Amino acid sequence: MHIAFLADPLSSFKTYKDSTFAMMREAASRGHVLYAFEQRDMRVVAGRVLADVQTITLTGDADDWYRISATETRDLASFDAVIMRKDPPFDSEYLYATHLLEHAERNGARVFNKPRALRDYNEKLAILRFAQFTTPTLVTSQSDAIRTFLAEHHDVxxxxxxxxxGAGIFRLREDDPNIGAILETQTLNGAVTVMVQRYLPAIVDGDKRVLVIAGKPVDWCLARIPKQGETRGNLAAGGTGVARPLSARDREIAETLGPQLVADGLLLVGLDVIGENLTEVNVTSPTCFQEITAQSGINVAGLFVDALEQAVGQR
Known part of the structure; x- marks a missing residue:
């Protein structure tokens, strides 16, 4: 297959933990041809979505990890698969990219995850589709509503x-002297919508990343355990990743959501689960491939490329 990755600059990759790199390495090991481009490299000409793409080969070196063997302009429909792996934030440029990718689909491109699904599944709000698995949740821009929710649940x-x-996440208790300032800052005085959830004490045991590939859960998850004095388990916030077999509840959540995720065009999803509760549905660029593989022996990238090959009919 000829696989084009829409991602952040290759020079920014931390290959020891990057899941996109793991995908590339697995695909290359199977003889697939790799290409890379960024959002800014796309354009529409005469109704076709073109991109300035770089053909890349992997060197096996941890630092100087890739070589560019050619640069050319190609129609996105000419690739067997286009993998959207641009990291958030989901800003206006990301939104425009999904529109261009969706137009490329109309011309025959195969894009994973589907651009429409990337728009429809806000990674925080998507949990509202699956309320049976969530903790009490409020979505609002109103400070008074947040104060009422806090008074009901005491710790949010x-x-x-x-x-x-984990950027921009706050834990609020009823006795916090900075509630007003935090609410003003986070909502921009009522102009910005936020999500508020009842605090889950189970976070001390880890914020679990459960990967779902082609509707099926990977058998192990990565529990991201907060560092001392921290509420957030995110690895980017200093959390420690510990791979564990899925619990019965993890599997129940993943297997319940799986068919719907596939039907909506999501080949790869990262569910966040704290204790018994689903807290996020990550669809833009789910990670933790390498950490789970290193600690469990499961070739997560292999499972993903298996699913990709099957999706495009080239197994």
Missing amino acids: ILKPLDGMG
Whole structure:
């Protein structure tokens, strides 16, 4: 297959933990041809979505890890698969990219995850589709509504709807002297919508990343355990990743959501589960491939490329 990865600059990859790199390495090991490009490299000409792409080969070196063997302009429909792996934030440029990718689909491109699904599944708000698995949740821009929710639940987590890696997440208790300032800052005085959820004490045992590939859960998850004095388990916030077999509840959540995720065009999803509760549905660029593989022996990238090959009919 000829596989084009829409991603952040290759020079920014941390290959020891990057899941996109793991995908590339697995695909290359099977003889697939790899290409890379960025959002800014796309354009529409005469109704076709073109991109300036780089043909890349992997060197096996941890630092100087790739070589560019050619650069050319190609129609996205000419690839067997286009893998959207641009990291959030989901800003206006990301939104425009999904529109261009969706137009490329109309011309015959095969894009994973589907652009429409990337738009429809806000990684925070998507849990509202699966309320049977969630903790009490409020979505609002109104400070008074947040104060009422806090008074009811006493201890809550407040998070922006467009963040990643734990950025902008606050834990609020009723006796916090900074509640007003935090609410003003996070909602921009009522102009920005946020999500508020009842605090889950089970976070001390880890914020579990459960990967779902082609509707089926990977048998092990990565529990991201907060560092001392921290509420957030995200690895980017200093959490420690510990791979574990899925619990019965993890599997129940993943297997219940799996068919719907596939039907909506999501080949790869990262579910976040704290204790018994689903907290996020990550669809833009789910990670933790390498950490789970290193600790469990499961070739997660292999499972993903298996699913990709099957999806495009080239196994």
